[in-house]
Amino acid sequence: MRTVYLDNNATTQIADEVREAMMPFLTNLWGNPSSMHTFGGQVKKYVEAAREQVAALIGAADPQEITFTSCGSESNNLAIRGGAEAMDKPPHVITSKVEHAAVSGPCHYLEDRGFRLTKLDVDQLGRLDLDTLRREVKAGKTLTSIMWANNETGVIFPVGMIGEMVHEAGGIFHTDAVQAVGKIPMKVRDLPIDMLSLSGHKLHAPKGVGAIYIRRGTKVKPLILGGYQERGRRAGTENVPYIVGLGVACDLAAKHLKEENTRVKALRDRLEQGILSTCPGARLNGDPKSRLPNTTNISFDFIEGEAILLMLDDRGICASTGSACASGSLEPSHVLRAMNVAGVSVHGSIRFSFSTYNSDEDVDAVLTELPKVVKRLRELSPFVV
Amino acid sequence: MWDYTDKVNDHFKHPRNVGKIENPDGTGEVGSLACGDALKLMFKLDGAGRIEEAKFQTFGCASAIASSSALTEMIIGKTLDEVEKITNKDIAAYLGGLPKQKVHCSVMGREALEAAIYNYRTGKTWNKELEGEVVCHCFGVTDKEIERVTRENNVQTLEALTNACKAGGGCGNCLPELQKIIDRVHGEQAASAAPEKKQLTNLQRIHLIEDVIDREIRPALRQDGGDLELIDVDGNTVKVRFRGACSGCVVSAITLKDVVEARLKDNVSENIRVEEVK
Numbered sequence: 001m002r003t004v005y006l007d008n009n010a011t012t013q014i015a016d017e018v019r020e021a022m023m024p025f026l027t028n029l030w031g032n033p034s035s036m037h038t039f040g041g042q043v044k045k046y047v048e049a050a051r052e053q054v055a056a057l058i059g060a061a062d063p064q065e066i067t068f069t070s071c072g073s074e075s076n077n078l079a080i081r082g083g084a085e086a087m088d089k090p091p092h093v094i095t096s097k098v099e100h101a102a103v104s105g106p107c108h109y110l111e112d113r114g115f116r117l118t119k120l121d122v123d124q125l126g127r128l129d130l131d132t133l134r135r136e137v138k139a140g141k142t143l144t145s146i147m148w149a150n151n152e153t154g155v156i157f158p159v160g161m162i163g164e165m166v167h168e169a170g171g172i173f174h175t176d177a178v179q180a181v182g183k184i185p186m187k188v189r190d191l192p193i194d195m196l197s198l199s200g201h202k203l204h205a206p207k208g209v210g211a212i213y214i215r216r217g218t219k220v221k222p223l224i225l226g227g228y229q230e231r232g233r234r235a236g237t238e239n240v241p242y243i244v245g246l247g248v249a250c251d252l253a254a255k256h257l258k259e260e261n262t263r264v265k266a267l268r269d270r271l272e273q274g275i276l277s278t279c280p281g282a283r284l285n286g287d288p289k290s291r292l293p294n295t296t297n298i299s300f301d302f303i304e305g306e307a308i309l310l311m312l313d314d315r316g317i318c319a320s321t322g323s324a325c326a327s328g329s330l331e332p333s334h335v336l337r338a339m340n341v342a343g344v345s346v347h348g349s350i351r352f353s354f355s356t357y358n359s360d361e362d363v364d365a366v367l368t369e370l371p372k373v374v375k376r377l378r379e380l381s382p383f384v385v
Numbered sequence: 386m387w388d389y390t391d392k393v394n395d396h397f398k399h400p401r402n403v404g405k406i407e408n409p410d411g412t413g414e415v416g417s418l419a420c421g422d423a424l425k426l427m428f429k430l431d432g433a434g435r436i437e438e439a440k441f442q443t444f445g446c447a448s449a450i451a452s453s454s455a456l457t458e459m460i461i462g463k464t465l466d467e468v469e470k471i472t473n474k475d476i477a478a479y480l481g482g483l484p485k486q487k488v489h490c491s492v493m494g495r496e497a498l499e500a501a502i503y504n505y506r507t508g509k510t511w512n513k514e515l516e517g518e519v520v521c522h523c524f525g526v527t528d529k530e531i532e533r534v535t536r537e538n539n540v541q542t543l544e545a546l547t548n549a550c551k552a553g554g555g556c557g558n559c560l561p562e563l564q565k566i567i568d569r570v571h572g573e574q575a576a577s578a579a580p581e582k583k584q585l586t587n588l589q590r591i592h593l594i595e596d597v598i599d600r601e602i603r604p605a606l607r608q609d610g611g612d613l614e615l616i617d618v619d620g621n622t623v624k625v626r627f628r629g630a631c632s633g634c635v636v637s638a639i640t641l642k643d644v645v646e647a648r649l650k651d652n653v654s655e656n657i658r659v660e661e662v663k
Binding site: 306307311323324325326331332343344347379380381382383 | 397414421442443448555
């Protein structure tokens, strides 16, 4: 059975170019970039080249503003815990109710240690409550962390506007851009962003590597101590093969950015329209006017997400759900709850997320199989009359 | 990814007895859209008072659908007195077990059965508040329900309780109250069970083992075309032989531990060990 992979917001396939670029560093070039001798030291220039590639993709002014980490979660932890602890006095922490756990986790960690925490609401389309933000940023020096794009719905937040509000009031602004990098164009040098997190495996590099952009002049206390790597911001011998892989992945992403917003977006749109017009009780979650080009999140009234997902899985289709049953937590997705998604459909959400590796064939497969699955589960549901 | 048994997957992908019955004798509806799962169970009796037809409709995940489907298979052909004894553990055992976070799906099945029997006997619609006070408001779980799942599933921790009936899985405000209920049930059990277990003579012990096998183990095995024979009891060692489909079944070792030994431990003594005689 052919695998139809539409779960690219969870993780992506490793690009051939990325794997090939990594191979020399898994074979001959295994030296330590900090070594004085040529054998090790020669590796350093590849790490620096990768730094330039990452900086180029996000439009940073200086590659030295990029610090390599082990993953997006580490980047978020470094920005929030390290950022807050480096500020002159404990900041008021502001975030949203729809962040990834890698942001809400460190925010709650700070709250438990006495920092004031404010979590902003979103409306039914998943748009951020900017009025409250405008009021709250003025209440004191803040560390504000708001995602660039939501992983579940793909809704894009106006980070430029948010950053301006934060800066006007003298605060620091971090954005978790793990889902946005490589999918939408960005130029951080022109934006009021102090820190930005990104992750390798969301853009066709392997799992185990990420990066954080730290604007020149922004103070961050390192989480990992004990070495001068990454200019003292992140101790530990550099993960050279993966860093090289991330660099190449960023290069590829820059090349594919246009395709992502044209061909991939068209695939997403065709799937979305097809589902909404053929499946009874289907509704779109998230602001259709401001969304990532690769993501669609659709809820189905009166049927449950895990059941949909497993029936799709049985047909070779990979997607994900915000249903409670799938997580084992009993509560459905915090994002959909924050959006006040109707009770009839909050347990029945499915996310399809594309990459440049997807084709029309994938869309056709879902449009053939999903209506059958929905029909079957509606026949089973006591709520469908 | 959940580690569902083949039987759960089979009942999820090919659910038995889906639908509604015209003029049912009993109807039970439990759960809600807001809670994330719901089950509507209907049955019709034949002239001899046996369940002739059972149908269900379920809103929920794979294990909720599988538990409902299994339940209908388990009750067809039985009298209400017989099916009344079915516990959520029986439903889970019938499916070869459920992941611990999904035990509440089997509880939903047992509840719907109870609600349908209540409806048949009284003509009224069952609702949870009839039998107790709601303790967990997020999922509408009553004190009576919590006591029952604690007893039937030998629930020791709050986490296990949440897995079994969802209570405490939302805001968490009721957790102290839930802990009190768990403690109370175990207190009562210790008081009533301890002396009884100690006083068993050898003969009583053998009779009890026979009784548990007849009442709790055989019916489940027979559903699969198998059976079990008690060969000998030597102290705490119980020797049995599988028969029918169970003999030579590749999972009979699991059945031995998870079904036969577990039931005897629950009902006779914690020290029971079961051995298979081939």
